[in-house]
Amino acid sequence: MNLTANIAGFNFDHILLNAAGVVCQTSDELDSVLASDYTGAVVTKSATPSLRPGNVSPRYHELTNGLGTINSMGLPNEGFDYYMDYVTQKQTDKPIFFSVAGLSKQENLDMLHKIEESEFNGLVELNLSCPNVPGKPQTAYDSETTEEILTEVFSFFTKPLGVKLPPYFDIVHFDNIANILNKFPLAFVNAINSIGNGLVIDEETDTVVIKPKGGFGGVGGPIVKATALANVRALRQRLNPSIKMVGTGGVTSGRDVYEHVLCGADLVEVGSQLAIEGTSVFERLEKELAAILTEKGYNSLDEVRGQLKIIE
Numbered sequence: 001m002n003l004t005a006n007i008a009g010f011n012f013d014h015i016l017l018n019a020a021g022v023v024c025q026t027s028d029e030l031d032s033v034l035a036s037d038y039t040g041a042v043v044t045k046s047a048t049p050s051l052r053p054g055n056v057s058p059r060y061h062e063l064t065n066g067l068g069t070i071n072s073m074g075l076p077n078e079g080f081d082y083y084m085d086y087v088t089q090k091q092t093d094k095p096i097f098f099s100v101a102g103l104s105k106q107e108n109l110d111m112l113h114k115i116e117e118s119e120f121n122g123l124v125e126l127n128l129s130c131p132n133v134p135g136k137p138q139t140a141y142d143s144e145t146t147e148e149i150l151t152e153v154f155s156f157f158t159k160p161l162g163v164k165l166p167p168y169f170d171i172v173h174f175d176n177i178a179n180i181l182n183k184f185p186l187a188f189v190n191a192i193n194s195i196g197n198g199l200v201i202d203e204e205t206d207t208v209v210i211k212p213k214g215g216f217g218g219v220g221g222p223i224v225k226a227t228a229l230a231n232v233r234a235l236r237q238r239l240n241p242s243i244k245m246v247g248t249g250g251v252t253s254g255r256d257v258y259e260h261v262l263c264g265a266d267l268v269e270v271g272s273q274l275a276i277e278g279t280s281v282f283e284r285l286e287k288e289l290a291a292i293l294t295e296k297g298y299n300s301l302d303e304v305r306g307q308l309k310i311i312e
């Protein structure tokens with residue numbers, strides 16, 4: 001059975017990997033994702049130029065009803081050089097995604113110049129969608145800024161690069177962002193990041209469950225699946241076929257993976273469920289996915305990808 005994918009000439013023997021931010025801040029965590037027999041790659045925690053402690057705690061919470069998570073981590077990471085060392089020294093035959101999230105256009109350009117001039121030979125994920133840095137917007141909600149950044153990036157950057165997008169909720173917004181992204185030789189687009197600035201209340205104490213930003217944080221998990229699938233589907237329908245799709249959001253079962261592929265995903269990332277279940281989640285998800293393909297008489301994900309049916 002063919003459960004593989006290809007982006008920018010990189011072969012992925014499995015389509016599952018972590019979502020940036022989950023089990024990927026330290027080299028041990030990154031190693032644990034790579035070590036799984038059921039991951040095709042790993043993505044680093046989004047790097048900022050310098051080490052960052054992130055927001056005050058409590059900053060992460062799993063909803064007691066199992067419907068998802070809320071976080072306001074605030075881009076805690078070991079700093080750009082730590083991840084540059086990891087990705088350039090790591091011996092692995094699995095592709096590595098190097099995620100970067102500068103707090104300004106210049107920070108992003110500086111990090112990307114360093115990657116361009118480095119020995120790194122993986123893929124880069126430019127995170128334009130972190131909702132949790134107080135005072136900072138989710139960049140990809142600003143069309144002009146997004147186009148400006150990508151224009152400057154592609155004036156010098158030649159390695160495979162994709163963008164991590166926030167969820168959009170309006171058909172015209174899907175049209176707008178796709179029109180912008182289609183102007184650039186992107187290797188992939190990753191949809192979605194968490195749904196920004198949700199609010200979860202503790203029913204015992206009538207208090208928010210996370211401290212930063214008065215309790216506002218990015219929402220993930222099952223509760224965001226419908227939005228995640230819509231964004232993967234809408235972008236797949238609009239983006240040039242040369243731009244591959246990474247589907248993220250709401251994956252807790254093989255069926256969820258299957259639905260992301262139906263909507264057009266080439267790779268599928270696991271965030272909240274990986275945080276909750278640990279790296280054994282990848283084996284469970286791939287086996288559940290394989291069982292669905294067998295049940296439906298498919299032998300390859302190529303027969304499924306993008307084949308979502310509509311009601312005529």
Ligand SMILES: O=C1NC(=O)NC(C(=O)O)N1
Nearest residue numbers: 073074075130132194218
């Ligand atoms: O892009 C991000 N998305 C999130 O949901 N959280 C993290 C963070 O806060 O670091 N970053």
